[in-house]
Amino acid sequence: MEAVQDIRAAEAPGLRHRIVIVGGGAAGITVAAALKRHDAKLDVAIVEPSESHSYQPGWTLVGAGVFTRRQTEREERSLIPKGVTWIKAAVSAFDPDSNLVRMSDGRALGYDYLVACPGLKIDWDAIQGLKDTLGKNGVCSNYRADMAEYAWELVRSFQGGTALFTQPAMPIKCAGAPQKIMYMMGDHLRRAGRLGSSKLKFCLAGDALFGVPFFVPPLQRAVDDYGIDVCYRHDLIAIDGAAKAALFSVTDKDGVARDVEMRFDMIHVVPPQTGLDVVRESPLANAAGWIDVDSATLRHIRYANVFSLGDAASTTNAKTAAAVRLQSPIVVANLLAAMQDKPMPKTYDGYGSCPLTVALGKIVLAEFAYGGKVTPSFPLDPRVPRKSMWYLKTKFLPWLYWSHMLKGGTIDIRHRERGW
Ligand SMILES: Cc1cc2nc3c(=O)[nH]c(=O)nc-3n(C[C@H](O)[C@H](O)[C@H](O)COP(=O)(O)OP(=O)(O)OC[C@H]3O[C@@H](n4cnc5c(N)ncnc54)[C@H](O)[C@@H]3O)c2cc1C
Numbered sequence: 001m002e003a004v005q006d007i008r009a010a011e012a013p014g015l016r017h018r019i020v021i022v023g024g025g026a027a028g029i030t031v032a033a034a035l036k037r038h039d040a041k042l043d044v045a046i047v048e049p050s051e052s053h054s055y056q057p058g059w060t061l062v063g064a065g066v067f068t069r070r071q072t073e074r075e076e077r078s079l080i081p082k083g084v085t086w087i088k089a090a091v092s093a094f095d096p097d098s099n100l101v102r103m104s105d106g107r108a109l110g111y112d113y114l115v116a117c118p119g120l121k122i123d124w125d126a127i128q129g130l131k132d133t134l135g136k137n138g139v140c141s142n143y144r145a146d147m148a149e150y151a152w153e154l155v156r157s158f159q160g161g162t163a164l165f166t167q168p169a170m171p172i173k174c175a176g177a178p179q180k181i182m183y184m185m186g187d188h189l190r191r192a193g194r195l196g197s198s199k200l201k202f203c204l205a206g207d208a209l210f211g212v213p214f215f216v217p218p219l220q221r222a223v224d225d226y227g228i229d230v231c232y233r234h235d236l237i238a239i240d241g242a243a244k245a246a247l248f249s250v251t252d253k254d255g256v257a258r259d260v261e262m263r264f265d266m267i268h269v270v271p272p273q274t275g276l277d278v279v280r281e282s283p284l285a286n287a288a289g290w291i292d293v294d295s296a297t298l299r300h301i302r303y304a305n306v307f308s309l310g311d312a313a314s315t316t317n318a319k320t321a322a323a324v325r326l327q328s329p330i331v332v333a334n335l336l337a338a339m340q341d342k343p344m345p346k347t348y349d350g351y352g353s354c355p356l357t358v359a360l361g362k363i364v365l366a367e368f369a370y371g372g373k374v375t376p377s378f379p380l381d382p383r384v385p386r387k388s389m390w391y392l393k394t395k396f397l398p399w400l401y402w403s404h405m406l407k408g409g410t411i412d413i414r415h416r417e418r419g420w
Pocket of ligand 1: 022023024025026027028047048049050055056057058059060089090091092117118119120142143144173174177276278309310311312319320321322323324353354355
């Protein structure tokens with residue numbers, strides 16, 4: 001209760017906008033741009049602390065030496081749509097009962113409608129010893145731009161030995177990313193004549209290569225092709241970089257856990273991922289810590305003037321920029337309808353996509369919706385690794401992101417369920 005009063009007291013006159021968007025990442029910029037395209041007079045503000053914006057799907061390619069880090073980054077300033085107010089601060093509390101957010105600089109900001117899309121927390125602290133050794137001792141991660149650069153340094157200089165790749169429990173951003181680097185490294189080592197002297201191991205907390213069974217066979221073929229050992233139910237809990245040792249909690253089929261240590265020459269780590277603390281501690285969160293929205297309308301379950309999308313939302317789709325591209329028009333249409341007290345006109349089917357780089361130059365484009373429904377955009381068997389999908393990933397999708405999606409564009413690449 002005191003926190004609420006604090007917020008009200010700190011609300012500066014005039015610090016209020018008709019629509020407040022929290023987070024100026026993929027989702028926030030896209031929604032803001034689309035709202036302004038719809039009506040240039042709309043009063044929209046984005047609260048975003050960072051001065052730079054990353055195209056995170058490109059980090060996989062940085063780790064494989066295909067993109068430079070610079071290619072994945074732009075100044076946030078250059079992306080804020082014309083006429084949108086950028087409040088350069090982090091939100092430190094949500095108070096939806098008072099239609100306010102509190103910011104890290106102590107100010108409070110009022111709104112009529114809120115779009116909450118601050119992304120998720122990559123929990124680097126959840127793995128003991130990781131922070132001390134990340135970026136040295138052969139410990140890298142494509143889940144941070146600078147660490148993706150280090151990943152490429154390790155991949156290209158790898159002279160043989162053991163390379164470990166870890167994957168935590170779901171959900172995570174881009175569920176395929178923990179294994180994409182592994183296949184590209186396998187291909188790189190083969191081309192360099194060093195695959196024979198290398199042992200690649202995929203240690204994952206779950207017990208399936210991919211959440212959508214339809215896409216497991218092509219991934220299993222890639223695993224077999226590179227001679228990768230897959231260690232299911234292996235959850236990374238600690239790492240000692242100097243000793244080149246990783247500790248896993250390994251659960252057997254009866255649910256009994258024991259600790260297993262593995263040695264490595266290189267390790268690619270993907271930490272567990274949760275809702276941000278500011279979300280988890282707010283009335284917006286569901287029991288699991290994600291922003292509690294209706295999976296179809298993306299409107300908050302309890303607060304009718306609040307919408308959410310992207311990595312922060314409770315929806316069970318793949319947490320991807322591809323999902324954001326499809327969610328944004330739904331949020332915009334439904335928000336505009338809410339502003340006129342009209343019923344929600346649009347629903348989201350859970351579409352997300354994961355371009356699985358099974359080799360340098362070859363991609364299995366996994367596209368799927370709620371319930372694991374396979375929903376490709378193209379009339380081609382999506383299980384087949386294709387060069388055309390590599391061009392889609394390396395050329396078309398970055399263009400689509402920077403030049404179309406973030407500008408609030410409406411190109412609709414129709415996906416649909418097809419039988420194979
Ligand atoms: C290695 C990797 C590979 C990926 N590969 C793919 C892929 O191949 N295809 C694909 O479609 N997707 C991929 N993704 C996932 C995709 O990038 C994300 O799903 C997408 O960026 C989510 O958008 P978002 O706006 O919800 O979150 P983000 O883009 O992460 O943006 C969240 C924003 O909120 C801001 N923020 C955080 N806290 C606060 C706060 N307290 N107050 C205000 N603002 C805050 C952040 O600074 C950030 O700008 C990948 C991601 C990674 C890491």
